[in-house]
Amino acid sequence: MSESIWIHYSRPRPHWYRLTAEQQAEKKAGWALVEKASIDAGATRVGSYHVRGQHDFQTVDIWQFASPEAAFDHWARLTSAGYNELFAFSNNVGIALQEGHS
Amino acid sequence: MTLLTGETDVFSSAGTSKRCVVMFLAKREGGVSDIFGAKEQAAIAAVLDELKKEGWLLSIRSMFDPAANNQAAALDTGFTHSVDVAGVFEAPTISAAIEGTVRLERAGWARLFATEWLIGPREFAPVKGTGGEIERPWGFLALWEWNDAWSAATPEQRAEYDLECDIAFKGDLALDINIAGRHRLDWAHGWHHLGAWEAVSPEAIDQAITGHEDVADFIFTTSRHFMGRVRPLHELIAA
Numbered sequence: 001m002s003e004s005i006w007i008h009y010s011r012p013r014p015h016w017y018r019l020t021a022e023q024q025a026e027k028k029a030g031w032a033l034v035e036k037a038s039i040d041a042g043a044t045r046v047g048s049y050h051v052r053g054q055h056d057f058q059t060v061d062i063w064q065f066a067s068p069e070a071a072f073d074h075w076a077r078l079t080s081a082g083y084n085e086l087f088a089f090s091n092n093v094g095i096a097l098q099e100g101h102s
Numbered sequence: 103m104t105l106l107t108g109e110t111d112v113f114s115s116a117g118t119s120k121r122c123v124v125m126f127l128a129k130r131e132g133g134v135s136d137i138f139g140a141k142e143q144a145a146i147a148a149v150l151d152e153l154k155k156e157g158w159l160l161s162i163r164s165m166f167d168p169a170a171n172n173q174a175a176a177l178d179t180g181f182t183h184s185v186d187v188a189g190v191f192e193a194p195t196i197s198a199a200i201e202g203t204v205r206l207e208r209a210g211w212a213r214l215f216a217t218e219w220l221i222g223p224r225e226f227a228p229v230k231g232t233g234g235e236i237e238r239p240w241g242f243l244a245l246w247e248w249n250d251a252w253s254a255a256t257p258e259q260r261a262e263y264d265l266e267c268d269i270a271f272k273g274d275l276a277l278d279i280n281i282a283g284r285h286r287l288d289w290a291h292g293w294h295h296l297g298a299w300e301a302v303s304p305e306a307i308d309q310a311i312t313g314h315e316d317v318a319d320f321i322f323t324t325s326r327h328f329m330g331r332v333r334p335l336h337e338l339i340a341a
Contacts, residue, residue, distance in 0.1 A: 002197065006290075015254040068196045068290075072223070075289035079106060085253040090292035093221070095200050 002095035005064055006071040009057035010087045019086075030081050038074045042066050057090065068093050105225050106286055106294060107248070110264050112271040113226040113284060121159070121224045122199040123285040124191040125243065125296055126176075127328070128215035129184065142210025146339055149209045150174050153202055159192040160335070162241055162298045165228050165282045176338055177241040177330030187215065187338045188243055188328045190282070190298045196223065214339065220245070220291050226283035229271075233278030238300035242279075242307045243328040245293040252322035266317040273313040274299070277306045293326070304329060 016024070039045060046062040065071040071093050078084070109115055150160060159165055160174035176189030193199035203219045211217065252260065274281060280300040288294040301307045307329055314320070 002201070013250045013253050015250070068200055072196055072289045079288070084106075084248075084288070088250070089288075091288065091290050093200070093290040095197075095204070097204075 002068070003064065003066060004068045004071055004096070005062065005092075005094045006074070007092040007094075008061040008063070008075075008089060009051070009055065009059070009091070010061070010089045011052075011056070011058040013086055013088050016086045027082070027086060031078060031083050034074070034077045034081055034083075037077070038063075038065075038070075041070070043070060043074065057088070068095065106288060107260070108264070109226070110268045110271075112229055112268050112275070112281075115226055118224050118227045118283070121192045121194060122196045123220070123222055123224065123287075123296060123298075124158075124193055124199045124203060125220040125285075125287075125298075126187070126189050126191075126203075126217050127185040127220070128187040128189075128211075128217040130180075130186045131214060131216060134213055138210060138213040142213060143336070143339055145209040146206060146211055147336060149202075149205050150335070152205075153191070153193070156198065157194040158198075158202065162190050162280075162282050162300055162332070165190075165192065165298075166230065166280055166300070174335035175332050176335050177243065177328065178333045178338060179328050179330035181330070183328055183330070185218075185328070188241075188330060189335065190243065190296070192224070196221065211339075220287050220293065220296065222285050222287040222289060222291070222296070224283060225286050225295075228283045229275060229281045231275040231277065231279045231281070233302070236278065236302065238278070238280060238302055239332055240301045240304060240307065241330055241332045242299040242301055244297040244299070244325055245287070245295070245327075246297075246323040246325040247288075247292065247294045249322060249324050255322065260322075263318075263322055267314070267319050270310075270314040270317045270319055274310040277310050278302050279306060279310055300332075 044064040048059055048061045051060050052058045164171035176187050179188045180186035193202055199221045282298040285296040
């Protein structure tokens with residue numbers, strides 16, 4: 001298994017804006033627990049960046065995982081927590097090349 | 103296996119393996135006869151042989167009949183789609199799936215095709231249509247995402263929708279279509295799912311999709327469909 005990069009583009013779906021600030025905070029707290037579990041298991045959150053000006057999506061989040069399986073597990077837990085129902089998304093995964101360019 | 107949406111009458115996750123789909127949408131680069139030839143064809147064939155020995159399935163057919171795995175196959179789609187070749191393999195694991203795409207690309211695939219690889223684990227088991235073991239020379243690949251309307255729907259609305267879609271899926275099976283279950287792509291792509299079919303004719307596929315329109319399948323999804331005659335992969339891997 002290879003060290004992997006996971007790239008997550010997202011934007012709020014329309015009904016995200018229909019939630020109250022308290023409801024939004026509650027959802028975010030649940031997803032933060034999912035992210036903490038991934039970090040505790042060895043993942044690295046490289047960062048979250050704003051890309052709305054050049055993309056259909058609003059933000060891009062970049063993570064490093066020990067394997068693509070760990071990236072899948074992270075996403076599966078986020079979707080189980082309902083994240084995908086409130087944010088539209090597109091994801092990419094890539095494995096590290098040992099020798100650089102092919 | 104975590105399911106993105108639940109099981110239905112037609113689709114079950116029981117007994118599914120941990121296999122991972124490797125779908126490809128490949129567009130010929132064109133004008134590559136000086137950089138792609140018999141050597142690259144042989145190298146790709148050798149990688150496909152290795153993958154088979156490592157437990158890969160190399161066609162939709164082999165998801166229904168493991169004995170058919172001696173022949174890698176894909177859909178010839180250039181007659182009506184923006185990609186020339188579309189196909190579906192299954193790898194033993196997610197890691198094996200991604201590493202396999204790199205091996206194929208490096209063997210020479212990347213010289214011949216610009217390819218989008220879509221990768222993700224199996225959710226539902228294959229379901230055979232009526233008609234028994236007849237020839238099904240046409241393939242159909244459906245990609246879809248759950249849209250904002252589905253995302254905003256209540257669990258009851260989604261359950262009702264799933265029941266209606268099952269009517270259409272039963273209609274597909276009654277048209278002798280074999281459905282290779284469902285795979286989950288959303289963790290590594292914008293599309294959320296793949297459904298791969300074998301069918302007797304384009305007419306059967308068109309009639310089936312009309313059935314999906316009749317039950318308002320597309321009220322909750324955005325889809326893209328690829329259809330093509332199934333051909334041996336080695337015939338399609340040529341400059």
